Amino acid sequence: xxxxxxxxxxxxxxxxxxxxxxxxxxxxxxxxxxxxxxxxxxxxxxxxxxxxxxxxxxxxxxxxxxxxxxxxxxxxxxxxxxxxxxxxxxxxxxxxxxxxxxxxxxxxxxxxxxxxxxxxxxxxxxxxxxxxxxxxxxxxxxxxxxxxxxxxxxxxxxxxxxxxxxxxxxxxxxxxxxxxxxxxxxxxxxxxxxxxxxxxxxxxxxxxxxxxxxxxxxxxxxxxxxxxxxxxxxxxxxxxxxxxxxxxxxxxxxxxxxxxxxxxxxxxxxxxxxxxxxxxxxxxxxxxxxxxxxxxxxxxxxxxxxxxxxxxxxxxxxxxxxxxxxxxxxxxxxxxxxxxxxxxxxxxxxxxxxxxxxxxxxxxxxxxxxxxxxxxxxxxxxxxxxxxxxxxxxxxxxxxxxxxxxxxxxxxxx
Amino acid sequence: xxxxxxxxxxxxxxxxxxxxxxxxxxxxxxxxxxxxxxxxxxxxxxxxxxxxxxxxxxxxxxxxxxxxxxxxxxxxxxxxxxxxxxxxxxxxxxxxxxxxxxxxxxxxxxxxxxxxxxxxxxxxxxxxxxxxxxxxxxxxxxxxxxxxxxxxxxxxxxxxxxxxxxxxxxxxxxxxxxxxxxxxxxxxxxxxxxxxxxxxxxxxxxxxxxxxxxxxxxxxxxxxxxxxxxxxxxxxxxxxxxxxxxxxxxxxxxxxxxxxxxxx
Ligand SMILES: Nc1ncnc2c1ncn2[C@@H]1O[C@H](COP(=O)(O)OP(=O)(O)OP(=O)(O)O)[C@@H](O)[C@H]1O
Ligand SMILES: [Mg+2]
Numbered sequence: 143x144x145x146x147x148x149x150x151x152x153x154x155x156x157x158x159x160x161x162x163x164x165x166x167x168x169x170x171x172x173x174x175x176x177x178x179x180x181x182x183x184x185x186x187x188x189x190x191x192x193x194x195x196x197x198x199x200x201x202x203x204x205x206x207x208x209x210x211x212x213x214x215x216x217x218x219x220x221x222x223x224x225x226x227x228x229x230x231x232x233x234x235x236x237x238x239x240x241x242x243x244x245x246x247x248x249x250x251x252x253x254x255x256x257x258x259x260x261x262x263x264x265x266x267x268x269x270x271x272x273x274x275x276x277x278x279x280x281x282x283x284x285x286x287x288x289x290x291x292x293x294x295x296x297x298x299x300x301x302x303x304x305x306x307x308x309x310x311x312x313x314x315x316x317x318x319x320x321x322x323x324x325x326x327x328x329x330x331x332x333x334x335x336x337x338x339x340x341x342x343x344x345x346x347x348x349x350x351x352x353x354x355x356x357x358x359x360x361x362x363x364x365x366x367x368x369x370x371x372x373x374x375x376x377x378x379x380x381x382x383x384x385x386x387x388x389x390x391x392x393x394x395x396x397x398x399x400x401x402x403x404x405x406x407x408x409x410x411x412x413x414x415x416x417x418x419x420x421x422x423x424x425x426x427x428x429x430x431x432x433x434x435x436x437x438x439x440x441x442x443x444x445x446x447x448x449x450x451x452x453x454x455x456x457x458x459x460x461x462x463x464x465x466x467x468x469x470x471x472x473x474x475x476x477x478x479x480x481x482x483x484x485x486x487x488x489x490x491x492x493x494x495x496x497x498x499x500x501x502x503x504x505x506x507x508x509x510x511x512x513x514x515x516x517x518x519x520x521x522x523x524x525x526x527x528x529x530x531x532x533x534x535x536x537x538x539x540x541x542x543x544x545x546x547x548x549x550x551x552x553x554x555x556x
Numbered sequence: 557x558x559x560x561x562x563x564x565x566x567x568x569x570x571x572x573x574x575x576x577x578x579x580x581x582x583x584x585x586x587x588x589x590x591x592x593x594x595x596x597x598x599x600x601x602x603x604x605x606x607x608x609x610x611x612x613x614x615x616x617x618x619x620x621x622x623x624x625x626x627x628x629x630x631x632x633x634x635x636x637x638x639x640x641x642x643x644x645x646x647x648x649x650x651x652x653x654x655x656x657x658x659x660x661x662x663x664x665x666x667x668x669x670x671x672x673x674x675x676x677x678x679x680x681x682x683x684x685x686x687x688x689x690x691x692x693x694x695x696x697x698x699x700x701x702x703x704x705x706x707x708x709x710x711x712x713x714x715x716x717x718x719x720x721x722x723x724x725x726x727x728x729x730x731x732x733x734x735x736x737x738x739x740x741x742x743x744x745x746x747x748x749x750x751x752x753x754x755x756x757x758x759x760x761x762x763x764x765x766x767x768x769x770x771x772x773x774x775x776x777x778x779x780x781x782x783x784x785x786x787x788x789x790x791x792x793x794x795x796x797x798x799x800x801x802x803x804x805x806x807x808x809x810x811x812x813x814x815x816x817x818x819x820x
Binding site for chain 1: 639642661680684694
């Protein structure tokens with residue numbers, strides 16, 4: 143029997159047995175719906191982590207020289223922590239030799255940051271993330287102002303008391319007036335606002351726009367590093383991702399020499415890339431995907447059992463029909479295919495609805511919660527395949543029972 | 557009528573042996589059906605029921621054969637074997653020169669589809685399908701294209717005078733009409749034999765006569781027909797009557813002899 147006929151036959155049967163078909167499809171629908179929803183959450187978070195969050199924390203094609211990683215990769219044991227604590231800080235005197243060793247085309251910036259209380263006349267003080275920056279910081283982070291201007295090279299060199307503040311801080315400290323030209327007070331010293339920076343967005347409901355930037359050599363630096371010559375990090379950006387390893391090697395050589403490390407000793411500083419920060423995410427993602435797949439998989443198994451039972455009942459109910467078909471020349475294969483197609487059509491149909499429902503659920507989650515969801519095209523394909531697969535797997539046993547029926551015995555049954 | 561009617565009955569053992577041939581020997585082309593010592597037993601939990609205990613029968617092309625016998629004599633068992641719905645425990649069954657008794661499932665399905673039209677006492681129509689679709693079914697399994705299928709199914713229904721009932725479902729048809737749908741379905745693949753196991757068993761006498769008329773005209777147009785029946789009146793339509801008793805052939809006579817003995 144041609145496949146086309148088998149499909150038509152399956153559709154006919156489904157149309158006639160609406161209720162039974164509905165429940166069959168429902169089992170798969172629910173499983174696939176959760177699969178799509180969970181995968182979209184995990185995937186959305188993944189995309190967010192990879193494209194947004196880490197991109198904001200660590201700029202593209204860049205790496206950071208720090209005395210220890212600030213984004214830690216999974217669980218760090220006590221011994222490692224103790225080793226981190228013993229490490230010497232990166233000093234401002236390290237910066238020049240490091241920068242000199244960088245390959246052609248590298249951009250760099252040294253910076254330190256911390257949480258500092260910011261005050262403005264006529265409003266309540268607020269803690270903000272304050273970063274003292276030097277070099278190509280704004281270029282590397284691709285950060286510009288929406289009003290006012292960035293620091294001039296002169297202000298950078300002299301360490302002028304000027305700041306660029308984030309939109310959140312503007313909202314809090316200067317809700318009604320233009321902040322440009324006004325002053326904020328940090329650690330007892332006044333700073334002129336020369337610019338308002340762009341929004342950096344938010345993650346999981348947490349804003350990144352509560353920031354203050356000041357020139358590295360401005361007085362605020364003393365608030366950020368108590369060890370007077372220490373700095374938090376040097377960020378280096380290369381034109382391409384391929385250029386990163388050689389630049390890292392150059393920096394590593396300089397730092398090892400400056401720290402007088404013997405060849406056998408490990409680095410006592412960290413060269414952190416976006417990748418190494420993402421490794422952490424990859425690890426969580428592994429667990430998330432596992433949980434996210436295990437739950438719907440359980441649902442699908444239940445769905446498969448439901449389908450199998452419904453199909454077994456269908457085979458029992460339709461024994462007489464199978465007998466007639468066999469008497470008229472249906473081969474085992476014809477009967478097998480008829481039931482398999484019926485099962486997989488129903489479950490694929492269920493999967494299609496499940497995909498729509500899952501995508502809808504993902505959309506609702508994105509709208510009402512801080513969780514970013516993203517329905518990946520592959521998950522739709524996988525959903526359909528799984529739907530059909532569940533149908534085939536759960537249909538095989540009933541279908542093969544049907545196909546093996548003895549025609550005389552089947553005909554005798556009413 | 558054709559002259560083979562006179563040749564058909566095989567009343568003596570010698571005649572029978574001459575026609576049936578030796579085991580393993582392919583029968584000559586004249587014979588649509590040859591069975592040699594066909595046996596069918598059922599194992600009923602240790603107790604063996606011997607439904608057929610060695611049946612030898614030969615049917616010529618274009619013959620019209622009635623099979624009679626008391627209930628439980630093995631008529632349906634024999635029909636199921638001839639119809640390839642069942643396989644024998646021992647013996648040979650040759651259909652159109654093919655040794656069917658040795659065939660596997662799929663080949664049997666193909667033979668059922670191409671060579672055999674089976675009409676049952678209980679019609680065995682698909683209840684949810686229209687008359688047309690029921691008649692189309694054998695063609696579906698034969699892989700005939702949809703348009704040709706429709707056309708041939710329609711023709712078959714028209715030939716049993718149901719051209720105006722093609723879209724009716726079985727429950728919208730009378731018993732006689734249902735059986736005519738079943739006959740149309742049995743004929744649609746142009747089978748070499750038409751088998752009917754008590755085709756009028758579920759019909760009243762008037763309708764039975766009408767269905768017998770259909771078989772009669774099919775037989776006289778050259779269709780090979782084998783029919784099981786309890787009714788001597790109905791058997792009288794056939795030109796040859798085989799009587800089974802306890803799983804063996806008790807008599808095998810032409811219409812003349814049978815009819816005169818039964819007093820027709
Ligand atoms: N599937 C089966 N299992 C066990 N015994 C069977 C089976 N089919 C038939 N028999 C037995 O085989 C014998 C012949 O049965 P069969 O149905 O061929 O008789 P029949 O001549 O068609 O009878 P009837 O006129 O009542 O239809 C009977 O004794 C019956 O009980
Ligand atoms: Mg019977």
